[in-house]
Amino acid sequence: MNVQVFGFNDDSDTRKALRFFSDRRIPVHFVNMDERPAAKGELRRFQEKFGAAALIDREAPRFQARGLRVRGDSPEKLVERALTEPRLLRTPLVRIGPRVSIGHQPDEWRAAIDAEREATRPSPSRLPRGS
Numbered sequence: 616m617n618v619q620v621f622g623f624n625d626d627s628d629t630r631k632a633l634r635f636f637s638d639r640r641i642p643v644h645f646v647n648m649d650e651r652p653a654a655k656g657e658l659r660r661f662q663e664k665f666g667a668a669a670l671i672d673r674e675a676p677r678f679q680a681r682g683l684r685v686r687g688d689s690p691e692k693l694v695e696r697a698l699t700e701p702r703l704l705r706t707p708l709v710r711i712g713p714r715v716s717i718g719h720q721p722d723e724w725r726a727a728i729d730a731e732r733e734a735t736r737p738s739p740s741r742l743p744r745g746s
Contacts, residue, residue, distance in 0.1 A: 616641060616642075616711070616712070616728070616732070616735075617644075617710075617712055618636055618641055618642065618643045618644065618709070618710070619643070619644045619645075619709070619710040620632050620633060620636070620643050620644070620645050620646070620707050620709050621645070621646045621648055621653050621704075621706065621707060621708040621709075621710075622645070622646075622648065622706040622707035622708065623647065623648055623649055623701075623702070623706060624647055624649070625705050626707070628706060628707055628718060628719040629702075629706050629707040629714075630666065631719055632649070632707040632709055632724075633645060635721055636736065639728070641728065641746055644681040644724065645675045646653070646677070647699075648701035648704070648706075650701075650733070651739045652697075652698060652699065652701040653698075653701065653704075653708065655698060657708075657710075658694060658697070658698070658704075658708075659713050660710065660715050661708055661717060662669055662694060664715055665669060666690070667689075667690035667691045667693065667694045668690040668720070669705070670693075670694055670697070670704055670705060670708075670717065671694065671697070671703055671704065671705065671718055672684050672703060672704060672706075675690050675702055675703060676702075705717050707719070709724060711724065711727035711728060711729065711731060712728070712730075712731050712734075714727040
């Protein structure tokens with residue numbers, strides 16, 4: 616199972632996500648966006664599913680400090696800006712196989728895990744005879 620979590624070490628929702636997968640003994644590839652921001656292609660996956668506006672954390676201190684509320688940039692322009700200022704993004708960004716989610720979404724994570732396990736489970740027709 617391929618699970619990737621994008622977030623920050625000091626973000627409580629990111630820590631909750633990491634704990635969620637750890638408690639279930641699911642290995643996670645954690646990307647600390649303070650050290651390495653998400654790639655444009657990765658952000659595009661989330662943007663295509665949820666829209667650019669859903670990716671931006673308008674309550675984030677960075678958003679407030681930059682005066683972006685007053686400036687009125689489009690959500691698409693803000694996502695471009697988040698490539699170099701990842702603290703503008705809502706976190707965690709979680710990818711489980713082809714499924715993506717934004718923020719603390721344990722119910723969605725459970726559904727994605729179940730779907731991934733179901734997809735990798737051998738069907739009865741593929742089991743050896745006599746089993």
